[in-house]
Amino acid sequence: MFSYCADPDTLSGLTWLSCYLTTGKHMSFYLSFGVVLLLLAITAPAALMFGFGGAAAARSRVWPVNWLGRGYIAIVRGVPDIAFFLFFVIALDQGFEWMRHQVLCPDWDQPIRQGNDFIVCAQAKLPQGNAAQWLHEVYGFFLAVLTFAIVFGAFAANVLFGAMRAVPRAQLETAEAYGMSRRQTFWRILVPQMWVYALPGLSNLWMVLIKATPLLFLLGVEDIVYWARELGGTANPRFTQYPHGDWRMWYFLALLVFYLGFTKVSEVVLERLMQKLTHGQATTGGEAQRKAAA
């Protein structure tokens, strides 16, 4: 990075550290923080959509849909989420390959599960065997995002379902009295009003989502945990220009501080948002604001 880094053996102290912290591998480490933020940016809206779908399904009067929605919400309760993460990554991968297999190779006669192997025809492989490395990585990341969205979608569905029930019943009855259909009542009355009730639960969910991001590591994505282990491990002088002892503890301390800071910032921002939303509302929070102003 810097010109004086050409020969690290001669360096010491801060200059050594400045060179050490700007090696190519460390740049990948810093980039992986971006991966975490990217995951959050994609997963949060995706999970919200899954959640909205789940909550709407759980309110449906058609029983298979209703059953599906309630089942989706209920299944994540009672089972550790990490089990879901480990499960969905393989299950989704095999599911996609199986579907492509059915479509692309209709005249395949061997069984797909042979003993301990899962075998689909070559065209159905995802990504294709000869694909570039970055495609494999993007596919892995995509699976991770989908897994996160499914699991957190169920949590979000739980929150939104509760929020929908918190909307005063009189509002819906009034809508019916005006002759609105069920669909109109849902979209014009229920959905716009439920967000105020859903926000505390959703902001809680956001905090939890932040704290779940290191689980990316278990899904096989090269994330911050992967790099912290990789870079922190004892570096042998034979293989690297920057030998050092076992520094994993310090790398993980840095991650700990990163997450604490992120949580703190989120807390402050969400508090501001809540202040904004309660402004003028007929709740105790809104009342307190009015009194403080007067």
Added chain:
Amino acid sequence: MSCWQTIQDYGLRSLGIGERLLPRQDFTLCEQVTLIGSGLLWNIYFGALALLAGFFLATALAVGKGARNRAVRRGSEWFIFLFRGSPLFIQFFFAYFAFLSLKQLSPVFDAFTSAWLGALIVLFFNTAAYSGEIFYGALRSIPKGDVEAADAYGFSGWPRFRRIIWPTMLRLAWPAYTNEAIFLFHATTLVFFTGFPAWQQRGDALYYANYFADKTFNPFVPYPILAGYFILLTLVLLALFGLINRRLNRHLPQEARRPLKFRMNLIR
């Protein structure tokens, strides 16, 4: 090999009793159910001990966070923020590597690098912080009248806390605390995925489920078995906490007692 034989061989495998080698091929359903169930012993061990020890520290933290003394208050606040604000996954990693470094300074820390003690300590601090926040919230919502009545009866200091404030705090906090307990048991599955080694392949339920999924490349058998075990564990916990809830609220009229409702709150 009959299923009974399998249970004898692998029923306590997670504790190192029985057959030394794990099954390697032609996995039967019986083997998977037995081994995953055997791993569950570790989850129960971690969960039960951390919960029990965490309960007392949590009470102390809650009182500390509400204390007038600035140093005590700040200390409790920081402890709670530190453990609630960062992922448990990272805490495990950090603790493991910290213990590894300490081990080089003194052999006292040998035991801390193995899961049974090191991970237990992390879980203990973690659940103490989460429950401490719950208890603190409950402490603040104790009805003013209760405390005034206690004052009027001449209670003060420790007797007032022990007989009036503490039971009321528990009553108020119990539903949320039940969630926290369930949640803690779920969190115990993280232990063997975070550096803490499963010595001689003695792991927890998820460790074995993951072992089978890796070997058979078929996630559709071991993970549902694991899910079944955990749903069962959750139901047992709910029943236990429901009993305690009944005892805490035994003075109330029948209609006023609310049965405990399980509302999921999420990952830590």
